[in-house]
Amino acid sequence: MLRSLRLAALLGGLLMAAAASARDIDAASYGFPLTNPFEATIASTPPELRPTLPIDEDITQADYSLTLRPEREFTLPDNFWPVKKLKYRMARQxxxxxxxxxxxxxxxxYSSSTNEYLKKLYYQAGFHVVQLSSPTSWDFMSAASRFATPxxxxxxxxxxxxxxxxxxxQHPRLPIKDFYLTGYSLGALDAAFVSHLDETRRSFNFKRVLLLNPPVNLYTSVSNLDKLVQTQVKGIDRSTTFYELMLEKLTRYFQDKGYIDLNDALLYDFQRSREHLSNEQMAMLIGTSFRFSAADIAFTSDLINRRGLITPPKQPITEGTSLTPAFKRALQCDFECYLTEQVIPMWRVRTDGGSVLQLVDQASLYxxxxxxxxxxxxxxxHNADDLILGPGDIGFLRKVFGDRLTLYPHGGHCGNLNYRVNSDAMLEFFRG
Structure with a gap:
C-alpha cells in the first residue's frame, strides 16, 4: 500500500513538472513597466522600450487586390465598393x-497598427511579409468569406x-524559401486552425507557427470583453455619457500640457497625469472598442445574408442611404447576441442541428x-494577466504546449507585443 502511494506521488509529481514546464518569465527580471492589465492593453509599451524598426520609405511594399467572391459585385450595395475586392499588403525582399x-x-x-508593427519587425529580420485582414473585418466578410458569418x-x-x-x-516569381505563420488575438486562434488545415492540404508546409495572445475558449473571451461595457463608472449618469467624461479628461489634460500631441506616447503619458483613467474607465474603454467591432460584424453579416435582423432586407441601400439607424441597432447587439441570432442558427443548419456546446468547443483551441x-x-x-483568459485557460495552455508556451507576467491583452524583450523572443522562435 505504501509503495503504491509513493508511486502515485511520483507520477503526480512528474505530471505537475510536465504541466509547469512552460517558460514562465519572472516578473522581477521581465522589466515591462505596466503591471495594470487595463493600462497595458490600452497604452501598450512606452516608446523608449520598443525595438528600432524601419520606416515605410525603407520598405519595398505595396497593396494588392483579389477577386474571390465575384457574385458580391452585384449583390452588395454600391457603397460597399471599397470592399468588393479583398486587399492585402505585401513587403518583399x-x-x-x-x-x-x-x-x-x-x-x-490588414493595415491595423499591430499588423504594421509585426510587418516591420519581420521585414527587418529578412522576411517577405503578407498582412491579412481578420475574417471578422468587414472587408474580409464582404470580399472573401463564403458565409459572411464569422x-x-x-x-x-x-x-x-x-x-x-x-x-x-498572384506572385509566382517571388523567390520564397519557407513559409511561416503568425497572428495576434483572434488572429492567433485562426492561425492554429490554418496550420491544422495545412497538415492535410500541404500548400505551404509551414515551418513555424506562433500564436500571440490567442483566446483558448472563444466564448469565454468574448464574454469577458462584453462584460467590460457593463462596468459601473463613477461620474456617469443620465446627463453625462462615458464619451463626454473621456472628452472632458482629455481636454483638461491637453490644457495642462499647453499643446496637443497625438502620438504613440499619448496614452502612456496621459495615464501618468492627474487626469488618468480609473480601472473602471479603462475597462469601459476597452469594452466599448470591442462593442464597436461586434456591431460591425453583426451589421455586415446581416446585410450580406439579408437576414433582416438589423437592416430591412427589402430596403435598397444606395450611396445616399443613411446607415446610422442600422448601426445604432447593431450597437445594441453584443457579441453574445451576434452568436445567438446569426452564428448559431447558421451553424445548426450546416451541421443538421449541432448543439451550442459543440460550437463553443469546435470554435476554440479545445x-x-x-x-x-x-x-x-x-x-x-501569452500574458498571465490577459483580459481574455478565463479560469483554467492557462492550465490548458501549459498542458498542451509545455515548454512551447512562454508566459509573461504582465502585458494585458497584446499590450507588450512591441516590447523589445517580446520582439526578440518572437524573432528567436522563427529563427529556430
Missing part, C-alpha cells in the same frame, strides 16, 4: 527569403487558407488539443 503571413485580430483590417473558426480558417493560396498564386500537443512547430506567447 530583393532576394530569396522566407515568407510570413500575419493574421489580424478581431475586426481589424465565428466558426474552422470555416474562417478555410476562408483564410483560400486567400493565402490566392496570394501565393478542438485542436491533440494536434497542438504533438506539433513541435507551434508555440504560444
Amino acid at each position: 530583393d532576394h530569396e527569403a522566407p515568407l510570413i503571413f500575419i493574421i489580424a485580430g478581431t475586426g481589424a483590417p 465565428g466558426v473558426t474552422k470555416e474562417d480558417a478555410e476562408d483564410l487558407y483560400r486567400v493565402m493560396q490566392a496570394v501565393r498564386a 478542438a485542436l488539443e491533440g494536434y497542438l500537443s504533438k506539433s513541435p512547430k507551434i508555440a504560444v506567447m
Whole structure:
C-alpha cells in the first residue's frame, strides 16, 4: 500500500513538472513597466522600450487586390465598393527569403497598427511579409468569406487558407524559401486552425507557427470583453455619457500640457497625469472598442445574408442611404447576441442541428488539443494577466504546449507585443 502511494506521488509529481514546464518569465527580471492589465492593453509599451524598426520609405511594399467572391459585385450595395475586392499588403525582399503571413485580430483590417508593427519587425529580420485582414473585418466578410458569418473558426480558417493560396498564386516569381505563420488575438486562434488545415492540404508546409495572445475558449473571451461595457463608472449618469467624461479628461489634460500631441506616447503619458483613467474607465474603454467591432460584424453579416435582423432586407441601400439607424441597432447587439441570432442558427443548419456546446468547443483551441500537443512547430506567447483568459485557460495552455508556451507576467491583452524583450523572443522562435 505504501509503495503504491509513493508511486502515485511520483507520477503526480512528474505530471505537475510536465504541466509547469512552460517558460514562465519572472516578473522581477521581465522589466515591462505596466503591471495594470487595463493600462497595458490600452497604452501598450512606452516608446523608449520598443525595438528600432524601419520606416515605410525603407520598405519595398505595396497593396494588392483579389477577386474571390465575384457574385458580391452585384449583390452588395454600391457603397460597399471599397470592399468588393479583398486587399492585402505585401513587403518583399530583393532576394530569396522566407515568407510570413500575419493574421489580424478581431475586426481589424490588414493595415491595423499591430499588423504594421509585426510587418516591420519581420521585414527587418529578412522576411517577405503578407498582412491579412481578420475574417471578422468587414472587408474580409464582404470580399472573401463564403458565409459572411464569422465565428466558426474552422470555416474562417478555410476562408483564410483560400486567400493565402490566392496570394501565393498572384506572385509566382517571388523567390520564397519557407513559409511561416503568425497572428495576434483572434488572429492567433485562426492561425492554429490554418496550420491544422495545412497538415492535410500541404500548400505551404509551414515551418513555424506562433500564436500571440490567442483566446483558448472563444466564448469565454468574448464574454469577458462584453462584460467590460457593463462596468459601473463613477461620474456617469443620465446627463453625462462615458464619451463626454473621456472628452472632458482629455481636454483638461491637453490644457495642462499647453499643446496637443497625438502620438504613440499619448496614452502612456496621459495615464501618468492627474487626469488618468480609473480601472473602471479603462475597462469601459476597452469594452466599448470591442462593442464597436461586434456591431460591425453583426451589421455586415446581416446585410450580406439579408437576414433582416438589423437592416430591412427589402430596403435598397444606395450611396445616399443613411446607415446610422442600422448601426445604432447593431450597437445594441453584443457579441453574445451576434452568436445567438446569426452564428448559431447558421451553424445548426450546416451541421443538421449541432448543439451550442459543440460550437463553443469546435470554435476554440479545445478542438485542436491533440494536434497542438504533438506539433513541435507551434508555440504560444501569452500574458498571465490577459483580459481574455478565463479560469483554467492557462492550465490548458501549459498542458498542451509545455515548454512551447512562454508566459509573461504582465502585458494585458497584446499590450507588450512591441516590447523589445517580446520582439526578440518572437524573432528567436522563427529563427529556430
